[in-house]
Amino acid sequence: xxxxxxxxxxxTVEAQEGATILETAEAMGIHIPHLCxxxxxxxxxxxxxxxxxxxxxxxKRLVASCAYPVEEGLVVETSSEKVKKIRRMIIELIWPxxxxxxxxxxxxxxxxxxxxxxxxxCGICVRYxxxxxxxxxxxxxxxxxxxxxxxxxxxxxxxxYCRECFNFCKGSKILxxxxxxxx
Amino acid sequence: xxxxxxxxDLEIVGRECAxxxxxxxxxxxxxxxxxxxxxxxxxxADAFESEIERQGLSGTVSLRRSACLGxxxxxPVSIILPQxxxxxxxxxxxxxxxxxxxxxxxxxxxxxxxxxxxxxxxxACVDDIPFYKHQMRLLLANNAVIDAANIADYFAIxxxxxxxxxxxxxxxDEVIEMIKGSKLRGRGGGGFPVGIKWQTTKDAPGEPKxxxxxxxxxxxxxxMDRSFLEGNPHGVLEGLIIGGYAIGAxxxxxxxxxxxxxxxxxxxxxxxxxRKCGLLGKDILGSGFDFDVKIHRGAGAxxxxxxxxxxxxIEGNVGEPRPKYIHTSEKGIWDKPSCLNNVETWANVxxxxxxGVEWFKGIGTEASTGTKVFSLVGKVNNTGLVEVPMxxxxxxxxxxxxxxxxxxxxxxxxxxxxxxxxxxxxxLLDLPVDFDELKKAGSMMGSGGMIVMDEDTCMVDTARYYxxxxxxxxxxxCIPCREGLRxxxxxxxxxTSGRGKEGDIELLEELSETLQEASLCALGQSAPNPVMSTxxxxxxxxxxxxxxxxxxxxxxxxxxxxxxxxxxxxxxxxCMKNCPxxxxxxxxxxxxxxxxxxxxxxxxxxxxxxxxxxxxxxxSGKPQEQAVAA
Ligand SMILES: Cc1cc2nc3c(=O)[nH]c(=O)nc-3n(C[C@H](O)[C@H](O)[C@H](O)COP(=O)(O)O)c2cc1C
Ligand code: FES
Numbered sequence: 001x002x003x004x005x006x007x008x009x010x011x012t013v014e015a016q017e018g019a020t021i022l023e024t025a026e027a028m029g030i031h032i033p034h035l036c037x038x039x040x041x042x043x044x045x046x047x048x049x050x051x052x053x054x055x056x057x058x059x060k061r062l063v064a065s066c067a068y069p070v071e072e073g074l075v076v077e078t079s080s081e082k083v084k085k086i087r088r089m090i091i092e093l094i095w096p097x098x099x100x101x102x103x104x105x106x107x108x109x110x111x112x113x114x115x116x117x118x119x120x121x122c123g124i125c126v127r128y129x130x131x132x133x134x135x136x137x138x139x140x141x142x143x144x145x146x147x148x149x150x151x152x153x154x155x156x157x158x159x160x161y162c163r164e165c166f167n168f169c170k171g172s173k174i175l176x177x178x179x180x181x182x183x
Numbered sequence: 184x185x186x187x188x189x190x191x192d193l194e195i196v197g198r199e200c201a202x203x204x205x206x207x208x209x210x211x212x213x214x215x216x217x218x219x220x221x222x223x224x225x226x227x228a229d230a231f232e233s234e235i236e237r238q239g240l241s242g243t244v245s246l247r248r249s250a251c252l253g254x255x256x257x258x259p260v261s262i263i264l265p266q267x268x269x270x271x272x273x274x275x276x277x278x279x280x281x282x283x284x285x286x287x288x289x290x291x292x293x294x295x296x297x298x299x300x301x302x303x304x305x306x307a308c309v310d311d312i313p314f315y316k317h318q319m320r321l322l323l324a325n326n327a328v329i330d331a332a333n334i335a336d337y338f339a340i341x342x343x344x345x346x347x348x349x350x351x352x353x354x355x356d357e358v359i360e361m362i363k364g365s366k367l368r369g370r371g372g373g374g375f376p377v378g379i380k381w382q383t384t385k386d387a388p389g390e391p392k393x394x395x396x397x398x399x400x401x402x403x404x405x406x407m408d409r410s411f412l413e414g415n416p417h418g419v420l421e422g423l424i425i426g427g428y429a430i431g432a433x434x435x436x437x438x439x440x441x442x443x444x445x446x447x448x449x450x451x452x453x454x455x456x457x458r459k460c461g462l463l464g465k466d467i468l469g470s471g472f473d474f475d476v477k478i479h480r481g482a483g484a485x486x487x488x489x490x491x492x493x494x495x496x497i498e499g500n501v502g503e504p505r506p507k508y509i510h511t512s513e514k515g516i517w518d519k520p521s522c523l524n525n526v527e528t529w530a531n532v533x534x535x536x537x538x539g540v541e542w543f544k545g546i547g548t549e550a551s552t553g554t555k556v557f558s559l560v561g562k563v564n565n566t567g568l569v570e571v572p573m574x575x576x577x578x579x580x581x582x583x584x585x586x587x588x589x590x591x592x593x594x595x596x597x598x599x600x601x602x603x604x605x606x607x608x609x610x611l612l613d614l615p616v617d618f619d620e621l622k623k624a625g626s627m628m629g630s631g632g633m634i635v636m637d638e639d640t641c642m643v644d645t646a647r648y649y650x651x652x653x654x655x656x657x658x659x660x661c662i663p664c665r666e667g668l669r670x671x672x673x674x675x676x677x678x679t680s681g682r683g684k685e686g687d688i689e690l691l692e693e694l695s696e697t698l699q700e701a702s703l704c705a706l707g708q709s710a711p712n713p714v715m716s717t718x719x720x721x722x723x724x725x726x727x728x729x730x731x732x733x734x735x736x737x738x739x740x741x742x743x744x745x746x747x748x749x750x751x752x753x754x755x756x757x758c759m760k761n762c763p764x765x766x767x768x769x770x771x772x773x774x775x776x777x778x779x780x781x782x783x784x785x786x787x788x789x790x791x792x793x794x795x796x797x798x799x800x801x802x803s804g805k806p807q808e809q810a811v812a813a
Contacts, residue, residue: 045506046661048701062700067506082700086663089697093666111690112670120662140659143484145669147659 006074021065021076022050032078033087033101036122037066038168041131047122049090049101053080062086094120097171119149119173125165133162138174149173156182184334186461189469190351193343196460200339207245209286210264211235212327215248216413217406218567223274224259230275231261234282244286247330250414251406253323254314255567257297262327267309270295300564300586314565317583319546321554322530323570326414331449334456337417343462345533346421349428350470353536358429359385362532364540366552371397371488371525372601372629373705374551374618380512380522385430387513387520392432394423395497395516395523398439398446399481399488402601403652405632407556408526410568412439412446415530416453420476422532424462427474430522435476438493440483450478485602485656489704490515490523492658503658504704525630527556547573551617555628561598561635564589571616578612581635592637595736596720600629602649602656603709605716606642625716627709641738642721643728647675649713657706664707667698671714681741681805683729688718733804740784744806747775747788751798758788758799779806 002017008025015024025032035047045067052065055075062082077083084105091102095110097120102108126149129138137159141150151159159182165174187193213228228248235244252260257271263285273281273295284290296307309315329336349358363378384392396419400408411419423435437450454476457463465473479497481487487502494516496502507514515521531553535543544552551573557580560566564586571580577597581587588594596606605626607614614620618628636645654668671694674687695711702708718725727733734742747758754773766781767788777788792799
């Protein structure tokens, strides 16, 4: 595999071509927060917590590090002021799901009316169910602000034996949904 | 129609079709698109058909049912060619007279032609009517001379001759150079240079390559693309085949929303006819170039029109945007180079090939060339489809073509660019319509929606309306867009219902910034435009709502008051009779009063009060007693 030389937070790194900024940074021990990224799953790019600031051809730009592939000469800042501001806003928008992260970013409360207090719709349950288990029991219902996680009724047995998606859930939505649908 | 196997064949058939048409010297075209259909154009066309027959004119007059002729406001519209006489709002009863006088003879039925509202002069010729006179209908004019179901009509006006020229000897690179040189920019929203996109797709590694027509048209109220697909599908198809040839694609897609059944049918028919004529399929016109197209029916969500969502849908996946940083022109459908352009963009291609780069560049401005089609709607006298050269001032579209604001009301703002566009105030009416100028002013060209608003429009409520639309039309995948829009909508609902507080404007601005910078796709990135542009141009209205609990345009229910003017009230009691809430109380024989605690602000009393009294008044601001209590 070819290597590309780039810079993350002032450190030069020889990154594996084809890898993403997020994977490269994690390998260097630089932590970038993320909710929807999971190494077993396809890139999703939904939570936007992993946004970083890149400089390319002299221009600065914000990109989702879980989706952006490494490039020769790329300069990355994983926690510039701009990036931190966006993360704080996202934490507030999904409050209280990412409370832990809130502590790190100095967010202790949200200025907004809470909506989905037990789910950030990172969709890992849905995608794990489809991509890893080959089942399509968990799914997204509705679009826009009506989007939610739902389960296909009548599959309770299969879910009961699997329950693997629970391990990833940062809220408690999937558990509740299971209780509700398969009670 | 036989199969054409060479460019020579195509030239011959073009001449044949043109002379065939001359055998019937007169044509009456009746608009048969939605706007006119609802005004009875189908019955009108039927009446013409039987009356032409009855008066024995079938040999000299042909009838054509066409797509939108533009002047929807005055439909049904019919145009008689070659004289270009335009009849407005004709009814079946008028048909015998029209057929006898205008089709049989050369007389005009005066009462059915346009009457200038100011001078009272009757104008019969299409080219003289102000609505048409100030337009430049390079693309739309064809609607009047083409029956979409008949490829011969398209041949007769030189259809597919641009494809002929290209296949006969313009090299692929040369075609791309022409499109680059013409400076044609995408008509679907972003205004990206078309030639550059074609070049990128051509140069990108990977086979096969695809070319795609974006006919999703998800903007509510817009119908430019529908009109092309219904009215002249061959024009779009010809552009697509030329693009396929230049880019090196052998397969194309028409992505058309399910809600456009006529467009789907007409495009399907056009494809079949083109295939029969050898304009699609193997070895097109003996050139060795193979090309064919499929139709994909879209689910018709607003977000499906976004390029990566559209390509996901064509692949058979959920139509949601993908988080990729490689352009779809390099990695699109099945990760293959895919060139996506809007319907109107493709329709411009044959025009450029036929008339040349210099001609095209001569129209419009330095950076925005050619014409643009808008659907002009809202508080404007002449609603309809208008095509104008780029660079024309907004004022000319709204006042010269659109005839200004009805009922003597004052113009307040114009919204351009669809739901995620922005509003522009009166002070910017002289702004030239150009991709970059609109963007600088906080709006955008979008795909060409143009909604005129008068003094009775509340700008905060307008922003609220668009944010509500977007909040439901977003796919909901990424947090900034989904949750950001949810909270923007909460705040705007608060402000318009009297619960706004200090800091709300700043919070809206902060949210807007997050959406612009962090959203996954252009829907979220552009969604704050309605809010940002109304704050920028109408901040005082936000402040009146928040600080003074007052809606200056008197739209937001919680922030207005209905009162009865004692001096003017004649005691007729109509207000009391019409009030559904029992809020109008009689205080003495000739006096009525509105009980503000019971009033639901429905406005029934305001409408019921006879105009000569005008005793019920609508005031901006909360009722006095409530304001004191609060
Ligand atoms: C939410 C959203 C909706 C869109 N809808 C349409 C549409 O209905 N039709 C269209 O041509 N382009 C639409 N676009 C723009 C397309 O993504 C794309 O830029 C365009 O089709 C490219 O063609 P053009 O360069 O000829 O404009 C939309 C973009 C977004 C972000
Ligand atoms: S990890 Fe969620 S967008 Fe990158």
